[in-house]
Amino acid sequence: xxxxxxxxxxxxxxxxxxxxxxxxxxxxxxxxxxxxxxxxxxxxxxxxxxxxxxxxxxxxxxxxxxxxxxxxxxxxxxxxxxxxxxxx
Numbered sequence: 001x002x003x004x005x006x007x008x009x010x011x012x013x014x015x016x017x018x019x020x021x022x023x024x025x026x027x028x029x030x031x032x033x034x035x036x037x038x039x040x041x042x043x044x045x046x047x048x049x050x051x052x053x054x055x056x057x058x059x060x061x062x063x064x065x066x067x068x069x070x071x072x073x074x075x076x077x078x079x080x081x082x083x084x085x086x087x088x
Contacts, residue, residue, distance in 0.1 A: 001039065002029035002075065012053060012070055017061035024051070024065040031075040043069050 004012075004027045013022040025048065030036045043050045049068035056063065 001031065001035040003027065004029065009070075012056070012072060013064065015056055015058045015061060015064060017059055017064070019061040019064055022061075022064040022066060024068060024070040026069045027072065028069060029072045029075045033076075033080045036071070036076070039069075039071055043071075 009024065009027045012027055013024070028039045030039050040050065046069075051063065051065040051068060051070050053063040053065075053070055053072045053074075055074070058064075
């Protein structure tokens with residue numbers, strides 16, 4: 001799993017909404033479903049809120065983090081099996 005730091009995080013802290021002040025404690029870029037699970041378990045254990053970010057095309061600021069961890073889906077290339085709620 002990639003973790004970006006410093007200036008490499010800056011492009012993830014803005015979108016076309018014009019909102020300012022976005023920031024995160026960690027920026028994680030998982031490359032598999034297993035890494036997504038690992039990241040979410042680690043965030044839960046740390047008590048950190050998680051903001052999920054996709055292609056940075058949002059116009060409302062919904063994918064901007066204001067604290068906590070940012071999980072970028074940009075390295076995810078395949079949709080795996082989907083289980084119904086409560087099945088896994």
